[in-house]
Amino acid sequence: MAQQPSSSFEINFERYELDNGLTVLLHEDHSDPVVGVALTAHVGSAREKEGRTGFAHLFEHLLFLESENLGKGGLDAMSARIGGSGANGSTNRDRTNYFQTVPSDALEKMIWAEADKLGYFINTVTEPVLAKEKQVVKNEKRQAVDNRPYGHDNYVIGKNLYPVGHPYNWQVIGSLEDLQNATVDDVKEFYKKWYTPNNTVLTIAGDFNPREAKQWIEKYFAEIPSGAPVAALQKQPVQIPVSKRLYYEDNFAALPQLSMVWPGVPLYDKDSYALGVLSTYLSSGKSAPLNKVIVDSLKLASRVSMSDQNAELAGEINIAVRAYDGVDLNKVQDAIYLGLADFEKNGISKDDLDRIKAQQETRFYRGLSSVLGKGFQLAQYEIFAGGADYINQDLERIQQVTAEDVMDVYERYIKNKNYIATSFVPKGAAELALENSDLAQVVEEQIENNVDADVDPNVIATYERTPSSFDRSVEPEYGPSLELKIPEVWKTTLSNGINVYGITTSEVPLVNIDLEIKGGLLLENPNKIGVSNLLSRMLLKGTKDRTTEELEQAIDDLGASVFVSASDQGISLNATVLKRNYEALMNLISEILLEPRWDDEEFELLKQSVASQLTQQQSDPNSIASNEFSKLIYGKDHILAQNNLGTNSSIENITIKDLKKYYTNYVAPGLSSYRVVGAVDEKEVTTALQQLEKLWKPKSVNFPKLSAIPVLEESKIYFYDVPGAKQSVLRFGYPALAYTDTDFYPVQIMNYRLGGGGFASQLTQELREGKGYTYGIRSGFSGSEFTGPFSVSSGVRSNVTLESSQLIKEILENYGDSFSPEDLAITKSFLVKSKALAFETDQAKLGMLTVIDKYDQPVDFALEQQELVEEMTVEQIKELARKYIIPGQMYYLIVGDAATQLERMKELGYGEPIRLN
Known part of the structure; x- marks a missing residue:
């Protein structure tokens, strides 16, 4: 039986408005020296015009580039200097937000910068700026939609669920054609209409002085003029006059997928809570009616998902099933109806209702576990629920749902109601689609080399500055300097050998657990990979x-x-639980670890599920790149080169006896670490672990010696063909360092300005911001106690595969020589100041415990790292770059369209590309 929730948890905040209409929400939380700042504009894709779609999302990009007073690089450049979490944004159908967590000494700087977005930005948008950012957004669309299995499914659903003229008829990211056609005048018109103080909410949450914050908000925001009144949009729920069935042969899908979608309700509608329970009950877990039929009885798929997606104007209810290879989707739809009929007959029990409510309570608290999470929720409620104080009512509404409510929403929104069904099937497998399906209309981009003109990153925008009552070009000073606060760590070793590490924190009534048992691939039989x-x-x-x-x-x-x-x-066990149920969960975890059931039927279902996952990986460009890159780095026969899922043949040959053998020989307390962060102290933890300590008996385990990693003498190019790929996935690198190497943290410092610093990195600045070749690129070192690779990874638009590779190679060749005192200053500023953010969330604290445990680091290792940063010199960086950035001894892997890109790669200068398939 689920226990009843505590009613004492409450988020306190202050709300007020400036004269220009800006809504301000303040929430104090002094547990860490950090503050989250979010600016949320009540504008998303729903407020665009047809033919000019994607503007709201385009603005999310543009507002980071430049503003009148922050200059070129805008908030991204400032974020690197002040140690922020990385300024970011997101857009949905109804709102766009801009957010960052920063050390609390940088709050005035953030308020200054956010005000520049709202009042002192639009004049910086010129034709060259717009042209470049169009390329970046188009790359994002290729990466997230066009080059991804089932990427067009939401587009097809949106076009058919919502009628022409409905604001949800088009996708948030817009169309490539609309983006290309956007003009500067279009952009300015959109900005002036929607980016106004009276259509915006500023949220500040964390460690700050409210009196000071209000003074800064008044100084920087108050003189920005209010815009025209913004009329509230009326709710626009939809009705479908007839059901529609559509199919599409997906270039990247290896398995058939069925989606069935019914119209739902808007955000915070009274029915949304019961629909949320219904979606969870029907699809989640072994007892779910849909799971019992589709997964367990008929064995048509490894899982079924159902979601209730609510937005401001309307909602939708979605059932999605990715079937096994070759399964007819008509059988899947028949099975869905059988599962729904089971629910109609039996309804939902009180026990099931209570357990779902308990899950939702945990999810609610998890969303509030960071200052930014609290800020997001306050703004969300303010805009869409009629007021930020709804944060203290939402959980109560969840708890009020009854079994009768759940059956009622099923009968009113799903039973015998019209729907949209999409069948996404592999190329050449149209016969697997639902009967009587029409071909879905999807716009596919053609691959042509060099059709997009390069943009000049050095063009300086000229514009007339917006007048202000004071000089806004002067960046505010830092507040009082901060001291890095290391969380208090306690540790002990149980009598059976389990190492226990903990941090007590009581911001939310949750406990987070990470129990790790060494082994995995390292202890597997190379002929039966996939056992662990x-x-x-x-x-x-x-x-x-x-x-x-x-x-x-x-x-x-x-x-x-x-x-x-x-x-x-x-092997890792990760758990989150309500504090009041921590000890009870540990009793269950003891059962899970010490008394496995070894059910033969469940084992066969798992094998089928893993085989299906492997099949899908074989047509997913990113999965292909990861798997092939590991083989190149370690050598194809090395144990760490293997996909830990196994192979189709190894999975077929694994028996349940193989699992029992691994369990008996290798699942040992002496190989285990238990890390816990949350609202429990050391005594509560050790008490809860007594059963595991008593019953889990020690055993001796010997690890086999790893084979040597091959040394690459000169660079080679490898190409994996994915016909029709709209992007090329790049993985360049070589075997570099282990985490335990003395140079490992110094090379992280060195790599910050190369490709580890997001928008502060040279790779991002040149390939994304300069050329518009990619949506994202990074470089990094990823060693563990074993040697790991240095790698550069990106997805670039297909027609600049060679140009991107040449530019990366050039940047790598010149990085050490070009590294400057300014580069070092920015690196030091970020790495030192960002330590204030290093331990804010429970997950970050668990990460800290993992480093202390796995690599035998002192509790204050962060202070040692800070000292290394402060003492680093330009010459040391240059020496590290010469030693570890070696483009002439790297693997260059491209996963893309061979027909258009393979031959061109000879021009990179590393010989004939080697085909991998």
């Missing part, structure tokens, strides 16, 4: 005294989530 992954999944398929269904329900009753996964080097 299957074992990790098997551990949640029941215990000696509980079936899978009973175990899932016991976890849900506690408002907990438990995940077990395998990696190259271990």
Whole structure:
């Protein structure tokens, strides 16, 4: 039985308005020396014009580039200097937000910068600026939609669920044609209409002085003029006169997928809470009616998902099933109807209702576990729920849902109601689509080399400055300097060898657990790769005294989530639970670890699921790139080069005896670390671990010696063909360093300005901001206790594959020589100041415990790292670059369209490309 929620948790905040209409929300939280700042404009794709779609999202990009007083680079450049979390933004149908967490000494700087977005930005948008950012956004669309399995599904659903003229008929990212046609005048018209103080909410949450904050807000925002009144949009729920069935042969899909979508309700509608419960109950877990039929009984798919997606004007209810290879989607739809009929007959029990409410309570608290999370929620409620104080009512509305409410919304929104069904099937497999489906209309971009003109990154915008009552070009000073606060860590070792590390924090009533057992691929038989992954999944398929269904329900009753996964080097159990149920969850975890059920039927279902996952990876360009790059780095026979899922043949040959053998020989307390962060102290933790300490007996485990990693003498190019790919996925690199190497943290410092610093990095500035070749690019070192690679990774538009590779090579060749004192100053400023953010969230604290544990670091290792940064010199950076950035001894892997790009890659200068498929 799920326990009733605590009613004492409350978020306190202050709300006020400036004379120009700007709404301000302030929430104090002094637990960490950080502050989250978010500016939310009540404008998304729903307020665009047809033929000019994608503008709201385009603005999300433009507002980071430049403003009158921050200058070129705008907030991105400032973020690097002040140690921010990385200024970012997001756009949906109804709002656009801009956000960042910064050390609290930089709050005035952030308020100054956010005001520049709202009042002192639009004059900086010129034709060259717009032309470049169009390319970046088009690359984002290619990466997220065009070059991704099932990427066009939402487009097809939107066009058919919402009629022409409805604001949700088009996608947030817009169309390539609309983006290309956008003019500067279009952009300015959009900005002046929607980016006004009276259509915007400023939220500040964290460690700050409210009196000071209000003075700064008044200084920087008050003289920005109010815009024209913004009329509220009326709710526009839709009705479908007849059901529609559509199909599409997807270039990147290896498996058939069925989506069925019904019209739903807007955000915070009274029915949205019952629909949320209904979606969870029908699809989530072993006992879910849809799961029982589709996954367990008929074995048509490995899982079924159902979601209730609510937006400001309307909502939609979506059931999606990615079936096994070759499955007819008509069978999947028949199975969906069988599952729905089961629900109609039996409804939802009180126990099931209570456990779902407990899950939703945990999810609610998790969303408030950072200062930025609290700020997001306050703004969300302010704009869409009628006031920010709804934050203290939302959980109550969840808890008020009854079983009758759940059946009522099913009957009013799903039963016998018209729907949109989409069948996305592999190329050449149209016969798997639903019967009587029409071909979906999707706009596919043609690949042509060099059709997009390069933009000149050095063009300086000239514009007339907006007048102000004071000189806004002067950046505010920092506040009082901050001291890095290291969380208090306690640690102990249990009598059976488990190392325990903990941090106590009480910001939200949750406990987060990470239990890691060393092993994974390192202990697998090379002829049967995939055992540790299957074992990790098997551990949640029941215990000696509980079936899978009973175990899932016991976890849900506690408002907990438990995940077990395998990696190259271990098996990890991660859990989150309401504080009041922590000890009860640890009793369950003891069962999971010590008394596996070994159910043969569940084992066969898991094998089928993993085989299906492998099939899909074989047509996903990003998965292909990751798997092939590992083989190049380590050599194809090295254990760390293997995909830990296994292969189709290895999965077929693995038996449940293989899992039992691994479990018996290698799942040992002496290989285990237990890390916990949350609202529990050391005594509560050690008490809760007594059962695991008593019953989990020690055993000796020997690790096989790893084979040597091959040394690459000269660079080679490898090409994996994905016909019709709209982007090329690049992975360039070589085997570099282990985390335990003395140079490992120094090379992180060195790499910050190369490709580790986001918008502060040279790779991003030149390939994204300068050329518009990519949506994102990064470089980094990823060693563990074993040697890991240095890598450069990106997705670039297909027709500049060679040009992107040449530019990356040039940047790598020149990086050390060109590194300047200014580069070092920016690196030091970010790496020192950003330490204030390093331990804010519970997940960040768990990461800190992981480093302390796995690499035998002192509790204050962050202070040692800070000292290394402060002492670093330009010459040391140059020496590290000469030693570790070696473009002439790297693997250059391209996953893309060979027909148009393979031959061109000879021009990179590393010989004939080697085809991998």
